Amino acid sequence: MKNYTNLANCIRFLSIDAVEKAKSGHPGMPMGMADIATVLFHDFLTHNPADPEWVLRDRFVLSNGHGSMLLYSLLYLTGYKKMTLQQIKNFRQLGSITAGHPEFEPDAGIEITTGPLGQGISNGVGMALALKKLTAEHNLKRTPKVFVFCGDGCLMEGISQEAISLAGHLKLDNLVLVYDNNKISIDGSTDLSFSDNTNLRFKSVNWNVLNGDGHNHKNIKDLFKRSQSSNKPNLLNFKTIIGFGSPNKSAKASSHGSPLGADEISLTKKELGWKEPPFQIPSTLLKEWRQSSKRNLKIYAESKKYTKKIKGLKNLSTQIIKLFDDITKEFKDFKTPQATRKSSEAVLHFINSNVPIFGGSADLTGSNNTKGKQMEIVNHKNFKAQYIHYGVREHGMAAIMNGIASTKLYKTYSGTFLSFADYMKPSLRLAALMNIDPIQVFTHDSIGLGEDGPTHQPIEQLNMLRLIPNSYVFRPCDMMETIACWKTALLINEAPSFICLSRQNLPQISNKKINIDGFKGAYAIFESSKNNHITIIASGSEVSLAIEVANRLKEFKVETKVVSMPSSSLFDKQQNSFKNKLLQSKLNQTFVIEAGSTMYWNKFTNQENIFGIDEFGASAPAKEVFNKFGLTPKRISSTILKRIK
Numbered sequence: 001m002k003n004y005t006n007l008a009n010c011i012r013f014l015s016i017d018a019v020e021k022a023k024s025g026h027p028g029m030p031m032g033m034a035d036i037a038t039v040l041f042h043d044f045l046t047h048n049p050a051d052p053e054w055v056l057r058d059r060f061v062l063s064n065g066h067g068s069m070l071l072y073s074l075l076y077l078t079g080y081k082k083m084t085l086q087q088i089k090n091f092r093q094l095g096s097i098t099a100g101h102p103e104f105e106p107d108a109g110i111e112i113t114t115g116p117l118g119q120g121i122s123n124g125v126g127m128a129l130a131l132k133k134l135t136a137e138h139n140l141k142r143t144p145k146v147f148v149f150c151g152d153g154c155l156m157e158g159i160s161q162e163a164i165s166l167a168g169h170l171k172l173d174n175l176v177l178v179y180d181n182n183k184i185s186i187d188g189s190t191d192l193s194f195s196d197n198t199n200l201r202f203k204s205v206n207w208n209v210l211n212g213d214g215h216n217h218k219n220i221k222d223l224f225k226r227s228q229s230s231n232k233p234n235l236l237n238f239k240t241i242i243g244f245g246s247p248n249k250s251a252k253a254s255s256h257g258s259p260l261g262a263d264e265i266s267l268t269k270k271e272l273g274w275k276e277p278p279f280q281i282p283s284t285l286l287k288e289w290r291q292s293s294k295r296n297l298k299i300y301a302e303s304k305k306y307t308k309k310i311k312g313l314k315n316l317s318t319q320i321i322k323l324f325d326d327i328t329k330e331f332k333d334f335k336t337p338q339a340t341r342k343s344s345e346a347v348l349h350f351i352n353s354n355v356p357i358f359g360g361s362a363d364l365t366g367s368n369n370t371k372g373k374q375m376e377i378v379n380h381k382n383f384k385a386q387y388i389h390y391g392v393r394e395h396g397m398a399a400i401m402n403g404i405a406s407t408k409l410y411k412t413y414s415g416t417f418l419s420f421a422d423y424m425k426p427s428l429r430l431a432a433l434m435n436i437d438p439i440q441v442f443t444h445d446s447i448g449l450g451e452d453g454p455t456h457q458p459i460e461q462l463n464m465l466r467l468i469p470n471s472y473v474f475r476p477c478d479m480m481e482t483i484a485c486w487k488t489a490l491l492i493n494e495a496p497s498f499i500c501l502s503r504q505n506l507p508q509i510s511n512k513k514i515n516i517d518g519f520k521g522a523y524a525i526f527e528s529s530k531n532n533h534i535t536i537i538a539s540g541s542e543v544s545l546a547i548e549v550a551n552r553l554k555e556f557k558v559e560t561k562v563v564s565m566p567s568s569s570l571f572d573k574q575q576n577s578f579k580n581k582l583l584q585s586k587l588n589q590t591f592v593i594e595a596g597s598t599m600y601w602n603k604f605t606n607q608e609n610i611f612g613i614d615e616f617g618a619s620a621p622a623k624e625v626f627n628k629f630g631l632t633p634k635r636i637s638s639t640i641l642k643r644i645k
């Protein structure tokens with residue numbers, strides 16, 4: 001048997017030293033999980049540090065991301081080139097890849113950004129699902145596994161339940177969740193707030209549950225081994241001691257999130273028999289760590305015959321551009337009034353058979369119109385399929401999609417109502433932070449949904465989404481704009497997209513005006529004269545309203561340019577000359593109409609020039625709700641006339 005204790009102490013002291021030097025960080029978790037991680041990396045994890053992005057590697061996810069030094073230590077010790085000792089010494093410093101919480105850096109071995117607790121578990125479910133699909137499609141001999149570490153906090157978060165429930169339903173047997181059951185969180189003992197029977201909880205959602213001692217190497221090995229023959233997802237519930245080895249801080253919340261301090265470090269060294277100066281790893285131990293992945297070289301070499309065939313998302317853009325030429329041709333003369341969610345469905349019929357994609361909906365398939373014609377439904381017998389019934393699990397869905405998107409094997413989109421974007425926000429933000437590209441289809445995008453009332457009528461959600469850096473909000477007004485938005489969203493590889501669609505029918509108005517190839521997020525859709533007095537910006541269902549307003553204003557000799565802005569996010573990225581020219585008007589007056597909160601639009605004009613809604617909607621037929629909030633051609637045009645007189 002290897003000397004796992006000394007190998008694990010390498011992780012412990014790198015973590016202790018890095019946190020001490022940074023004067024901040026979380027030593028307790030790496031000290032507590034070091035033994036489990038050592039056994040996993042030495043004997044089970046299939047990876048190759050010389051090729052971090054090897055497509056058939058197992059994935060390692062640190063859901064309890066505060067213990068980031070555990071991950072950085074493992075990557076340094078096993079020999080990932082980018083994870084140098086200098087990086088470890090620069091823990092938590094500007095410009096280092098050793099950020100406070102792990103930040104997505106696949107070529108350094110950091111598979112996903114974690115920190116907000118519970119996300120990583122759900123990301124792991126997405127990765128496991130994508131890898132099951134890959135295995136099924138390519139008939140692989142071995143399904144790559146996903147090992148997720150989590151703590152008490154991750155399991156207290158509601159999102160974990162959504163994810164484990166779906167994972168159990170789909171029987172994702174390549175998923176191994178390793179629970180750091182140390183009974184400590186920041187406030188102290190978990191007895192203060194957590195008395196779940198975690199084993200029963202997992203068993204009830206169809207998981208294989210194994211219990212062990214997280215400091216007994218033989219026992220740890222045994223559990224990992226037993227998990228290999230399971231046909232269900234696996235929970236390895238390990239009793240551990242946070243801050244293991246520290247005489248005064250182990251098993252206490254005081255080791256969770258602050259440096260041990262010089263005195264306690266000396267005592268810990270004594271306790272664990274560690275004699276090295278800070279950041280020094282004895283060469284024999286480092287050598288053993290560096291050798292640890294060599295056992296995978298045979299699998300790595302053999303996998304070449306498969307990896308050559310796995311294209312993932314490489315060279316997809318040319319295919320997408322060609323596909324959209326066909327879609328555009330098909331619909332260029334389309335005239336029937338139609339809800340944009342229906343238009344989106346029509347586009348999806350083409351996409352699904354031409355793009356490697358996972359679609360889905362959180363139990364609103366018929367309302368979100370997210371299921372393309374030929375899409376088969378993913379279940380434990382059919383991982384080749386494309387459509388995921390996520391059930392009513394919006395937050396889990398968004399985080400699972402981040403896991404799928406992080407693999408770069410598939411594009412992924414989902415559906416729910418726009419007002420429930422609130423349920424998904426934490427994961428949407430993380431997608432943007434990671435520069436990954438999930439696409440959310442958000443239907444029922446305004447008070448225009450009518451009778452379901454204010455709980456379902458989004459008001460501030462459009463702008464909430466627009467405020468997420470590195471993300472794209474789309475809100476098309478008709479069929480052709482929907483095509484443009486889908487095309488742009490699919491071509492974006494480094495940011496999430498949110499496509500917001502109407503429940504209600506809308507007229508076809510953009511056919512003659514939109515330039516799908518050169519789509520810049522906004523364009524003039526209607527000009528009552530080339531010499532416009534004013535400009536009105538509108539999006540989605542309010543574009544046709546804006547045109548009605550313009551027609552009324554013409555009766556009063558006011559000439560209007562209506563700018564349809566299906567994507568303010570994309571428009572913002574354009575050159576000032578284009579933006580200024582598009583918005584210019586003789587009276588230098590810009591107005592905005594959007595059935596949502598007004599605040600975002602202040603950057604284009606004065607508050608008085610914005611027609612929106614800054615209170616909750618109302619339960620009534622759509623037309624009456626639009627009336628109630630003054631979003632009618634008559635009210636808006638008369639207000640505009642007063643403003644410019």
Ligand SMILES: Cc1ncc(C[n+]2csc(CCOP(=O)(O)OP(=O)(O)O)c2C)c(N)n1
Pocket residue numbers: 028029064066067115116117150151152153154157180182184185186242256
């Ligand atoms: C969503 C979210 N809420 C709160 C936090 C702040 N936080 C970080 S660690 C932690 C305690 C977690 O306890 P546990 O997972 O048991 O970690 P341990 O102390 O055992 O390392 C909290 C509340 C967070 N990172 N994410």
Ligand SMILES: [Mg+2]
Pocket residue numbers: 151152153180181182183184185
């Ligand atoms: Mg804990």
